[in-house]
Amino acid sequence: MKTYAALFLFACFAFACLAQAATTSTTLSVQATVSIGAGGSFSATGTASLTGFGSGTFSAPNITTTATGNLNAPYTITISGSTLTGVITIPASVISGTATGSATITGGTGTFSGATGSFPTLNGTGGLAGTSFAVTFSGAGSITTSGSTGGGSNQPTITQVADAAAYGSTIAQGSIFIVKGVNLSASGFTQFSFPLPQSQNGVSVTFTPASGGSGTQAYLIYTYNLNGVNQIAAILPSTLAAGPYNVTVTNGGTTGPPFQATVVAQKFNLFTQDSTGSGLVVAQNFISASQLDINRLTTGTVSGFTVSPAKPGQTLILWGTGLGPVTGGDNVGAAGGNIPAANVQVVVGGMTVSPLYAGRAPGLAGEDQINVTLPANVPTGCTVALQVSVNGTLSNSTYLSIAPAGSNACVQPGLTTAQLQSLDQGGTITSGGFTLAQFEETIPSIGTVKLDQASGAFTQFTYAQLGAVTSVSSAAANGSCQVSPLSNTTASILGGGGIALDAGQITLSGPSGSNLTNQTLTQTNNFYSAILGEEGLSTSLPGIGNGVLVPGTYTLNGVGGKDVGKFTASLTLGTPLTVTGGLPSTVTRSSGLTLNWTGGNSTDVVVIFGSAGTVSGTGATRTTTGASFICLTTAGVGTFTVPASILNQLPAVTSAQASSGAGSTSLEVVSSPSPGGTFTAPLTAGGNVTGTFVSLRGAANQPTYQ
Secondary structure (H helix, E strand, O other): OOOHHHHHHHHOOOOOOOOOOOEEEEEEEEEEEEEEOHHHOEEEEEEEEEOOOEEEEEEEEEEEEOOOOEEEEEEEEEEOOEEEEEEEEEEHHHHHOEEEEEEEEEEEOHHHOOOEEEEEEEEEEEEEEOOEEEEEEEEEEEEEOOOOOOOOOOOOEEEEEEEOOOOOOEEEOOOEEEEEEEOOOOOEEEEOOOOOOOOEOOEEEEEEEOOOOOOEEOEEEEEEEEOOEEEEEEEOOOOOOOEEEEEEEEEOOEEOOOEEEEEEOOOOEEOEOOOOOOOEEOEEEEEEOOEEEEEOOEOEEEOOEEEEOEOOOOEEEEEEEOOOOOOOOOOOOOOOOEOOOOOEEEEEOOEEEOOOEEEEOOOOOOOEEEEEEOOOOOOOEEEEEEEEEEOOEEOOOEEEEEOOOOOOEOOOOOOOHHHHHHHHOOOOEEEEEEEEEEEEEEEOOOEEEEEEEEEEEEEEEOHHHHHHHOOHHHOOOEOOEEEEEOOOOOOOOOOOOOEEOOOOOEEEEOOOOOOOOOEEOEEEOOEEEEEEEEEOOOOOOOOOOOOOOOOEEEEEEEOOOOOEOOEEEEEEEOOOOEEOOOOOOEEOHHHOEEEEEEOOOOOOEEEEEEEEEEEEOOHHHOEEEEEEEEEEEEHHHOEEEEOHHHHOOOOOEOHHHHHHOOEEEEEEEEEEOOOOEEEEEEEOOOOEEEEEEEEEEEEEEOOEEO
């Protein structure tokens, strides 16, 4: 736990080497919001990054549709004053699912003067929300310019500057961060000892204010350049002022082009066991002064280390970086002590707990530890949500394994203790899940819009990714509500991960009136999806059929693929819920929220979900601060009141904030048959996977919370 190599070597990710010539291999990544205007017009704005060149803005003001169901987006990417222009083509199914497209490059200015090139495969995902939908896509390609990217073949080139725990571009004073790229250091791995150097073996990392001035060198922890992965870990000096910086790496007397990063006083994030920034947290359970167990699903030994789940009332040590600056040197082991400027709270299972200690880990530099005692009534489970709040700003979303008192294993519905032990010892589990979804939303500028969708996948998970398999029904007990903080980096409160498996072609058929007969689900990176139909848009979205989810039986048929064999799954839909009077446009938090409905089967599960948050920053520095709630009941009761005590934990968000992008809200009421459909599919490697086939139907909107 106290070895820097152990903390960071597993965080290495492979990046393609950059050819320093007129033709440059690179990866394009875009995060954008596509707006649907009057008459069905489309435009997009967002952020973009090109490995080896940096990050900037993305704009596509005039997106057109084709008869073949594609969105053609003439774009402009601006990075450090240079522009790149071209056209991105991607199927319209990305609006609510996944799709694979491509891009061409037709010109540019500055660094991209006379540019041509292409990105033949762009993998995209999207999600419709009101009058807009968020879309992300990424893929490798090449850019050919009229000149060279400069610097020669040995020029160090940065592709990412990120905090060492959650990989955000905001770096806290006195924290550990990483630099990724090519030609950053000589071949091999070198770890440095105290006092950590600012320059060693010709390598240094320098932060220079974006407004100009002299640079400050970071303290080097290690350099790593093996098997195509080149990475530096370092500590940012506590004395460096907050603000925007240009980061450069010098290697062997050659300094590469700058990469933009933002320095802040504090931005704490937790280390996770699979180094993704989400999933099972790096934590130690205090057993005795001589035994600290690594938090896992079961009690035992893994690779020579004792492991166990936490217990209610037990004291834990959480590990992370970014609590804030300290006095004294950042290049030597810290003496310890709380960081006075940090108001720290641990949020576990929806409960807020004050820690016993929050400061630098004694004997280490840049690494923080938080000692906290779990409440005696803390929720138990294998994926109890965990975040840390520092001065009101939340860390990355992770989870913790907590077992009931007297038990040697956490409890995960559907998994035995033997299966959990297998996961702890390096085994995997496979989960299959498919959903039919129908959401109705009233949009002021358009009217009532309804989308019918199908999606799902077979996914293989490790012990550290178990949160991705947790069903929404475990978030709260029937008839109750639970509040969770909104994550700064992801909508998931538990983290994702896993490897999607190939199941071959999957088709969907429905009852008479559904217009669904052997409808093929699009397979993208082994994730399956389709927009079956839409109602209410004056201009039909391209590539979308005339399917509609009506009561009756729906059947999935899988022909089998490389990983999953032939299977069949069925689900019977009844009458959907209808919210009486529709969803409110304004939620008064202090008054509570009473919702009434009709329809549905009496045993159907009803999920009421809402969220509110304020938004600051853009792209990788975008931060959302707020909370979400989830309430569960059954359709038969016909009514539910979300208490004021729940709603008051959400921040107020005005319509002006929402329309300007400074705020984000949601309210959804959906129902799902209980029990849903289950099925079994064979795995080609042996054994079977039990999957679920469920539906989510209801209404959604984006109200004002006051």
